[in-house]
Amino acid sequence: MRKIFSQSSYILASLLIVMLIVAVVPTFAQDATGANTGTINDITAATPGKPTTEEIAAQAGHNKIAINIMWTLLAGFLVMFMQAGFALVETGFTQKKNVAHTMGMNFMVYAIGMFGFWICGFAFMFGGALNAATIGGAPGVIPHEYVINIFGHDFGILGSVGFFLNSDVYDVGVFTLFLFQMVFMDTTATIPTGSMAERWSFKSFMIFGFFISMFVYPIYGNWVWGGGWLATLGSNFGLGHGHVDFAGSSVVHLVGGVAALAGAIVIGPRIGKYGKDGTVNTIPGHNIPMAILGTFILALGWFGFNPGSTLAGGDFRIAIVAVNTMMAGTAGTLSALIYMYIKGMKPDPGMLCNGLLAGLVAITAPCAFVNSISSVIIGFVAGILVIVVYNFLDRKLKIDDPVGAFAVHGANGAWGCLALGLFADGSYGDGWNGVAGPVKGLFYGDSSQFLAEIIGVVTCFVFVFPVMYFFFKLSNKITPIRVKEADEIAGLDIPEMGVVGYVD
Template sequence: MGAILVLLLVVFAPHAVHAQDPTGAKTGTITDIPAAKAGAPTPAELGDAVGHNRIATNIMWTLLAGFLVMFMQAGFALVETGFTQKKNVAHTMGMNFMVYAVGMFGFWICGFAFMFGGGLNAATLGGAPGVIPHEYVVHMFGHDFGIIGTVGYFLNSKVYDVGVFTLFLFQMVFMDTTATIPTGSMAERWSFKSFLIFGFFISMFVYPLFGNWVWGGGWLSQLGANFGLGHGHVDFAGSSVVHMVGGVAALAGAIVIGPRIGKFNADGTPNTIPGHNIPMALLGTFILAFGWFGFNPGSTLAGADFRISIVAVNTMMAGTAGVLSVLIILYMQGKKPDPGMLANGLLAGLVAITAPCAFVNSLGSVIIGAIAGALVVLTIYIMDYKLKIDDPVGAFAVHGVNGAWGVLSLGLFADGSYGDGWNGVKGNVTGLFYGDASQFGAQCIGTLTCFIFVFVVMYVFFKLSNKITPIRVPAADEIAGLDMPEMGVQGYVD
C-alpha cells in the first residue's frame, strides 16, 4: 500500500519544473524555423518559413476536402441503390464502384491535361514552379478563345509537382461526381459494358472540355475580360461544371436507353416503381450532405481563406431550405411527406448553392435552396407525365435543372462582397439584383453552352456506343434482375 502511495505522489504531485508543454504556449517557436543559425533566422529564412507554412496549410486543406468529396461516392451508391429495386442491387452498386476506377484512369490519361493543362499554376497551391502550362486558343473577333489544355498527360514528369498533384486529386473526385450521375438515370437497364465505355468517355473528354472553359482559363471564363460580361461565367464549386454536365448527360442517356419495362402504361400514364430501401437512400443523402463540406468550402483551395465559413453556412442553409420547400409543396398537394422526395429536395438545394455559395448572403442561399426544392418537384412531374422520360432517381431534376438554376442564381443574387479579381476582372462579383446585369448575361451564356454542348455530344455518344455494344440489357434480364446476368452475383441472397 505504501509503495502505491509513493508512486501516486511521484506521478501526480506538482513539480517546480515541467519539461512538457501542456498548454502549447512554448511549442512552435523561432527555434523551430529552419535556419543556418538555430534560433536566429534571417529575414529571407523567416519569409521562406512563412510562405512554406501558408502553402502547406492550403495543400492540407485541399487534400482533406478532396477526401471528403471522394467519400461522396459512397453516398451516391447508397442513394441510387436504395431508390432502385433489390433485384438490381449488385449491378447498381457495381456501377457506382467501378466509375471511381474508370473515371480516375480516364482523367489521369488526358482529362486532367485537357481541363487544366492551360492553367496549372494555381497560386494558392504554390504556383507549380517549373511547370509551363499551355492552352490551345482560337483567335476570333480580336480576342483569344481558350479551348483545351495541352499539358499534363498521364501526370508525366513535366508536371511532377506537389501543387499539381494536389489539384489533380481534388479535381479528379469532382469529375467522378459528374460521371456517377447518369448511373442513376439509366439504372436497372444499362449494360455494364456500355457503362464502362461511358466512364472513360466522359472523364477523358466531355467533363474536361467544359471544365476547361470555366475553370481552366478557357473562353467562358474570359467573357468578362474580353466582352465586359461581369467576371465571365462564374461557378465557384461546380453547379454547371460538375452537376449540370452530369445531369444533362443523364438526360441524354435516359432518352436514348428508354424507360424501364412497366414504367409507363399503354396510355402513357406512369407507374411508380418504388425503391427497395429508403433508409439506405436517406443514409446516402446524409453522407452526400456531409461530403458537400469538402465540395464547396474546399473549392477555395486555401485553408486561410476566411470565406470558408460563409460558404459552409450557405451550403447548409440552401440544402435545408430545399427540404422544407419540398415538404410544404407535398402538404399543399395533399400528399404525405415522401422521404425519397425530401431527400431529392435536400440534394437539389445543395446542387443549386454549389455555384453561388461564396458570393451570396444567407437569405440569398435560403431563397436559392427553396426554389431548387420547387424545381425538383416540378421537373420530376414533367418528366413522368409530360415527357415520358424514366429517371429512377431523379438525376436530371436534381443535378441538371438545379445545376442550371445554381449558376443562374449567382447572376441574380451575388451581393458584391467577394470575388475581387475573379477571372482577371477587378471588383467583386455582383449579380443583377445588386446592380450588375452583365454578370447574369455571362451566366446565361455559360448555362446555354453547357446544355447544348453536353446534350448533343452525349446523345450522339450513346447512339454510337450502342453500335459497339448494346446500351440496354435484354428484356428478359431486365425483368429477372441484372445482378446475375450482368454481375454474376446477387446483391441479396435470400
C-alpha cells in the first residue's frame, strides 16, 4: 500500500509540475490581449480581407445599431426583473393570509399585460412613431398617427400601426422597442395591485390588466413618447421641448399611481382599517425583510429603467443618468429617516423603503437633464413627500393604500416631471421632440418648459383618474370588484387562489 501511495504521489507531483510549466511558459498562438481579435478579415466584404469604404461604413453602422439593440434588450431584462421586486415589496407589506393572492396578481399581471400590449397597446402607443433611430427600423416600417387639427395645429392622439406585431412591423428595431416598452407598461399595471391588495377579486384584477395595458397606458404614453400632442407642445406652441419625461415619471409611475388611487377609492378600505369613531388602525405587513429585499431588487432594476431609456449603448449620458438615479434614491431614504426622527417617530423600515422608491420615481423623468446636486435635492424632497402624502390619504381622507402606491408612484411621479421643469440644466437634450437646443428648466432660464411639465401632469390626472374610476365602477357590474367579507377576514389564498402561501 505504501508503495502504491508513493507512486500516486509521484504521478500527482509530476502532473502539477507539467501544469505549472504550461501555465507560466509564454505561448503566442493565442491572443490574450485581444489586440488581434477582430481585424479587417472579420469585415464582411465581397473580397475577403479587402473591404471597400462602403463595406467598412456599413459594418460600422451595423455595429452601432447592434450595440444599441443589445444595450436596450439587456436594460429591458433588468426592468422585467423588477416585477420580482414589486411582488416581494407588496407581499411583505401585506398580511400572510393573503400571500398567494398578492403574489399571484404580481405574477399574472406580467402575462396579461404583455398580451394586452401585444394586441393593440403597442400600436396605439408607438404606431405613429415606430422609427427609433438609435435601434434601427427598416424604411418599410411606415408609422401612422391619428391627429386632430386644433388652432391650426395637428394634435397627435393615437398610433395605428403594429397590432399583434404583425408582418408590417416584423423588424428587429421594432421588436426591440416592443420588449423594452412592454416591461415599462408592466410596471404601470402592477402599481394598483398594491393599493387594492387584500380585498381585490382576482377575476376583476384580470379584466383590469387587459384594460390598462390595451388602452389607458398606451394612450397617455402616445401623447408623451409616441409623438402625440403633449410631445409637440414645444414645436406647436413654443412651450420648451414639449412635455419631457425621460424614463417615465409621468408615463409609467403617475399613470399607475393615479389608477391605484382611483381603485383604492372605489374598492374601499380593508375591514378593520378605520374605526367608526374615525380612528386609524395599523394593519402591519407580515414580512419586512421580504419587502426590503424587494426594494433592493427594484433599485437594481432601475439601472435598466433609467439608463436604458437612452436606447443607445453608445450614448455616454448613460453614466450621468445612472449616478443621478442612484443619488436620488438614497437621498429619498435619508430624508425619510430625518423626517421621521424630527417628528419623533421610529425609523420605520417600510417608510425607509418607500423613501428610496420615491426618490427613484422622482428622478425618472429628469435623470438625463440634471446634475448630481439637483438629483439629490429632487430625491430629498421625494422622501419627505411620500410620507406626507401617505399620512394625508390614510389619516385625513381615509383612503386605504396598503403599500403607499399613490404616495410613491403618483405624488412623486408628478414631482419628478415638475422637477425636470425646474432643474434641467441645458447640458443635454438638443433636438428633443424636434425642438432645437438643449432642455432647460425654470431655474436655467426657460419657464415655458416648466409650464409644459405642468400641462403633462395635469393632463394625466384629468385623463387617467376619471377613466379608471368609471372603469372600476363598470367592471364591478361584470364581476364583483371586491371579495366577500368572510373571505377577506379569513384570507384570500384559499377562496381566490385555491392554495395557501404559507403552510403553518
